[in-house]
Amino acid sequence: MSSIGSISSGNNNLQPLIEPSPIAGDDPSHAANGAIALSAEGVKVSLSGAGQSKSSAAKGSDNDIEESGLPENIQQLLKMIRKLQQQIAEKMAEMQAVMADKHLTPEQVKARQGSLQAALAGLNAGLLTANNALAKAMKTSGLSPEQVLKAASLLMKS
Structure with a gap:
């Protein structure tokens, strides 16, 4: 040594x-x-209390639709409409965040807003299509007045 x-x-x-x-x-x-x-073993992730509650809420968010007793095609359309409405709300929040971001140049804000507006237009078109499909499915399914009311209340709950 x-x-x-x-x-x-x-x-x-x-x-x-x-x-x-x-x-x-x-x-x-x-x-x-x-x-x-x-x-x-892999990567372990632990969620905060808020994250856990949000995760459990997302899992059970469509339970009311599944337990409604409505035909399967109407249930799927209601779930799709909820998902589209959620995505629209997220894009709107992103747009507000971009407008509030003071670190972006005016050109960057304009570019990001343009892409978000295009995404919103697509989501809104999808929402209109899903709403039309739901209305048509409700007419052709021969739903009882109670089922029509149930579907409408589930749609409003979104």
Whole structure:
């Protein structure tokens, strides 16, 4: 071993900066010097309370449609309309965020607003088509007045 002055690299009682990792095939529980063994578990994500409530709300947001007793095609149209309305609301929020962003140049604001407006136009066209399809499906399905009222109330709940 080499020595500098009276201290050699073998007897200085200093901890190495990088811990040796176990060799492949070694049992990670027997890793020397407290080295951390990596497992093949993957990435773990934990959500905040608000994120968890939003996630559970998203899972159960269409339960009322599924439990309505309406025909399957009408249920699918109602779900599609809700999804389109949610996407429209998100694009509107993005547009307001772009307008409020003071770090963007006027050209950047104009470009982003143009793309958001184009996306909104597409979503609105899809919403009109879905609403027309729902009206046609309700007429041809022979729904009872109670079912028509139920479908309308589910549509308004969106």
